[in-house]
Amino acid sequence: MTTSFADVASSNVALRTFLHGLPGVDRVGADQRAAMLGTRSIKTTAKAEAIDLAIRMVDLTTLEGADTPGKVRAMCAKAVHPDPADPAVPKVAAVCVYPDLVAQAVGALAGSGVKVASVATAFPSGRSSLDVKVADTRLAVEAGADEIDMVIDRGAFLSGDYVKVFEEITAIKEACGEAHLKVILETGELATYDNVRRASWLAMLAGGDFIKTSTGKVQPAATFPVTMVMLEAVRDFLAATGRAVGVKPAGGIRTTKDAIKMLVLVNEVAGDRWLAPDLFRLGASSVLNDLLMQRQKMATGRYAGPDYFTLD
Amino acid sequence: MSRTESPARLAVRKTYKLYIGGAFPRSESGRSYAVTSSKGEFLANASRASRKDARDAVAAARKAFGGWSGATPYNRGQILYRIAEMLEGRRAQFAAELADAGTKSPGDVVDAAVDRLVWYAGWSDKIAAVAGAANPVAGPYLNISSPEPTGVVAVVAPDDPLLGLVSVVAPVIVTGNTCVVVASERAPLPAVTLAEVLATSDLPGGVVNILTGSVKEIAPWLAGHMDVNALDLAGVSDPGLAVACEEAAAENLKRVLRPAPADRAADWAADWAADPGTRRLTAFLETKTVWHPTGI
Secondary structure (H helix, E strand, O other): OOOOOOOOOOOHHHHHHHHHOOOOOOHHHHHHHHHHHOOOOOOHHHHHHHHHHHHHHEEEEOOOOOOOHHHHHHHHHHHHOOOOOOOOOOOOOEEEEOHHHHHHHHHHHOOOOOEEEEEOOOOOOOOOOHHHHHHHHHHHHHOOOOEEEEEOOHHHHHOOOHHHHHHHHHHHHHHHOOOEEEEEOOHHHOOOHHHHHHHHHHHHHOOOOEEEOOOOOOOOOOOHHHHHHHHHHHHHHHHHHOOOOEEEOEOOOOOHHHHHHHHHHHHHHOOHHHOOOOOEOEEOOHHHHHHHHHHHHHHHOOOOOHHHOOOO | OOOOOOOOOOOOOOOEOOEEOOEOOOOOOOOEEEEEOOOOOEEEEEEOOOHHHHHHHHHHHHHHHHHHHHOOHHHHHHHHHHHHHHHHHOHHHHHHHHHHOOOOOHHHHHHHHHHHHHHHHHHOOOHHHHHOEEEOOOOOEEEEEEEEEOOEEEEEOOOOOOHHHHHHHHHHHHOOOEEEEEOOOOOOHHHHHHHHHHHOOOOOOOOEEEEOOOHHHHHHHHHHOOOOOEEEOOOOOOHHHHHHHHHHHHHHOOEEEOOOOHHHHHHHHHHHHOOOOOHHHHOOEEEEEEEEEOOO
8 A cells, every 4th residue: 555645745834744743753762672673693604694795785985075086996996896805705885985086986887886876965064055966966977976875954954944855855866867866864963863754754755765874974973773763764665655765874884793783773674675785775984894804704713804904 | 676786797809800992891701710719719700701802802902002102112111110110009919819829929929020010111212222223234324223013912921920921911012012911811810900000000001901711712813813913822831722823823924922842841930030031022023124325
């Protein structure tokens, strides 16, 4: 059974009525459930599979002012062969760069199957006019980006101007064309879990293909309860509309243990349909080396050292 | 029916835990083992560290390495001297624990341990003058060799619970290395008390990490760990284990300091009281040689 949300965004009042009509999130309950799911013990063969799956879900990201074409090329090489010494290690899902470096990444990844994602829309603050944001998006799409990571206007969202946020996402979605659109909610700035749920629904209603927790520039970033609330939202959205939207926690995931906890959360909250790179991504770079070290530990039986893996 | 006498006060006994990254965690595995005195009486339960505790300790040691190796030798010497001061202040406690462990004349042993620390503290800014050199070379170069710390050193401490422990840890850290120490399995309690001394001596957390438990269980994991740069097998009494550790250490070319050969095991205990020389200092140093063109 699917519901039509055609009229939900007809006016700010309608949108506000809908978003504020969503059930509230029990903060204590959400924290506790997320913590409880984080205590699962994943070992041996299940751990080996989880590590490989997590590697396939990684969006290898570099979003620094100091990024150079050389650094992007090095990162792309790592995306295709995360561990050059072991060809059995799968490729990562995508690399994520700023729009002006997309062409470099596209060139380096041609034919590899690794996607190129680009942040856009005045990342990370999102403080610019819609025209500039659309132009930023076009720049990335025309350079060949397969995926666009946009940021929502948190100022508009927090002041209750939901239609502005909605229309911005719609406009960017249109500018994306064939490219997939990931909508960054920047949950660290949304203050409450209720807002996270509302922003998730808003982004999905507006046509986002993915909802992403954070830019990585704001603390806290991807916490477990926030990711859980977003996973609940995509699960409910699928039930209501029949469309499956992906989730990408980004920032703050540094260890294999955290990555595996995320996978447990995905499986328990959204379901195993989301245990695939087309519906779940890990926005992180430092976690990849830890995943590789754990993988090597399982293969060789000795603890691995960071000296034997590339930094970028 | 009121009681006139207050009940006897319950003893507050110390929980002996591990020392990792400047904190005192219990073993990740939740295990412990009973430590008995030399007469077989129960003394305390000590944590029985697992391989994951060893892994965490190596990570802590690696994290501390940058800051500790970058500190000035003068500063490291000061901190070692501070450790000696703190140890001196706990003389009675150590003497009692050593007596329980069966050490003869424990007071003298504590004195020797304090003296050993002071002795090594003095080496901090002098070892470069002994282990380094300005080399005469056939060319217009200024050629200088200077010793640099090896990195993270895994140490299996000898069965001498205080003097032996201090004698293997001090030379490792005074030159800028950080270490993971597996304490004496039979008498680990003075090692945990020494950790309390280290924690209050301005020694940055993670420079020394102390594990208690089974040497046979932990040492091979440290020997095989790819992020450990050197291995001191001083306390490995089983020759088979020593060989196995040395083989595992070969994988990433760790420096290995072998235990005393079996035929000298008898005077092993006496060795810790003897003048140690600079052997243990230089064992965990790498020589960096710089060729500098002379003139401008």
